Amino acid sequence: MxxxxxxxxxxxxxxxxxxxxxxxxxxxxxxxxxxxxxxxxxxxxxxxxxxxxxxxxxxxxxxxxxxxxxxxxxxxxxxxxxxxxxxxxxxxxxxxxxxxxxxxxxxxxxxxxxxxxxxxxxxxxxxxxxxxxxxxxxxxxxxxxxxxxxxxxxxxxxxxxxxxxxxxxxxxxxxxxxxxxxxxxxxxxxxxxxxxxxxxxxxxxxxxxxxxxVARLRRLHRTEVEATFTGPAPDLSHLPGVQDLRRPDDGRLRFFLTGPPVEVLRALAAADVSGVRMRDPTLEEVFLDYYGDAGPPGPAR
The missing domain is CATH 3.40.50.300 (P-loop containing nucleotide triphosphate hydrolases)
Incomplete structure (x- = not known):
């Protein structure tokens, strides 16, 4: 048909x-x-x-x-x-x-x-x-x-x-x-x-x-990144797409990334990185980005 x-x-x-x-x-x-x-x-x-x-x-x-x-x-x-x-x-x-x-x-x-x-x-x-x-x-x-x-x-x-x-x-x-x-x-x-x-x-x-x-829907939302370093951690705060950057006292950086990762990967490659972990959001996390905890606005059936 x-x-x-x-x-x-x-x-x-x-x-x-x-x-x-x-x-x-x-x-x-x-x-x-x-x-x-x-x-x-x-x-x-x-x-x-x-x-x-x-x-x-x-x-x-x-x-x-x-x-x-x-x-x-x-x-x-x-x-x-x-x-x-x-x-x-x-x-x-x-x-x-x-x-x-x-x-x-x-x-x-x-x-x-x-x-x-x-x-x-x-x-x-x-x-x-x-x-x-x-x-x-x-x-x-x-x-x-x-x-x-x-x-x-x-x-x-x-x-x-x-x-x-x-x-x-x-x-x-x-x-x-x-x-x-x-x-x-x-x-x-x-x-x-x-x-x-x-x-x-x-x-x-x-x-x-x-x-x-499904894959594209995940890419529309932020990816969780965690990087560990043997030396000083680079400053990523000025790079596009980096959000909620955290610097714990254990030689790690944790942040969320939206959009193309090229600039962030380049900065990480120039540092003494010992490990990088990237996690795509599940569909449930994508879904909650739309709804939050409050559910849909307004009545519907």
């Missing part, structure tokens, strides 16, 4: 005086794993409901592979969805639920589905009413990953999963990308997004504040 998996233009949703999503411009190409980050209340769930055609935008529009997202019958033939809170038919067994979803969805690879059942350690003989939160999540994940829909929309998909099952989830995402499927992963699990996503979008108070590759 030539059209992107997801495209939005000025997509907005208001509830009275509350703006849940404000002028979202976003494009996710086919075959990309896109992480959609934000804490509770940032507008992630509103975005997903708009993409699924479950609610109407106040202004703007969204499309799925070129089809208006509000045309639910057509758009849903092109996507699989895992909601944040999975509800199952209580009297049907897991096997019956998976078969029902396969018969009503956009096509399922049953052999791959059976493999996923084993990998996720899912007992499909039990009725839905007996499943824990984690097992309900597994049913939804198996059904979604087994579908051959070109787009998967996953909303907090690993809630209730243990670390071993989270590893299987990440493996399944990589396999979906290898088949050319696009994956839209809405999450607040930063390590999860960091592990599998090609690009990340950060939503704050209903507005998109950044879209970038």
């Amino acid at each position: 030539d059209a992107p998996a997801i495209r939005t233009r000025r997509l907005s949703k208001r509830y009275g005086r509350t703006t849940a999503l404000d002028a979202l411009d976003l494009e996710v190409p086919a075959g990309e794993v896109f992480g959609f980050l934000g804490p509770n209340g940032a507008g992630k769930s509103t975005t997903i409901r708009l993409l699924l055609g479950l609610i109407r935008p106040s202004t703007g529009w969204a499309s799925i592979f070129g089809h208006d997202a509000s045309d639910v019958a057509r758009a849903h033939r092109l996507l699989g969805h895992v909601p944040a809170d999975v509800a199952l038919w209580p009297r049907l067994t897991g096997a019956e639920i998976l078969e029902l979803l396969a018969s009503t969805g956009p096509g399922t690879d049953r052999r791959y589905r059976d493999e996923l059942v084993e990998r996720f350690a899912l007992d499909v003989s039990k009725p839905g009413r007996t499943y824990s939160t984690g097992n309900r999540q597994k049913v939804a994940l198996v059904a979604a990953f087994a579908t051959r829909a070109p787009l998967l929309i996953l909303d907090e998909p690993t809630s209730g999963l243990d670390p071993l099952m989270e590893r299987e989830f990440r493996r399944a995402v990589v396999e979906a990308r290898g088949r050319g499927q696009a994956v839209f992963l809405s999450s607040h699990q930063l390590t999860e997004v960091e592990a599998v996503c090609d690009r990340v979008g950060i939503l704050r108070g209903g507005r998109l504040v950044e879209v970038a590759a």
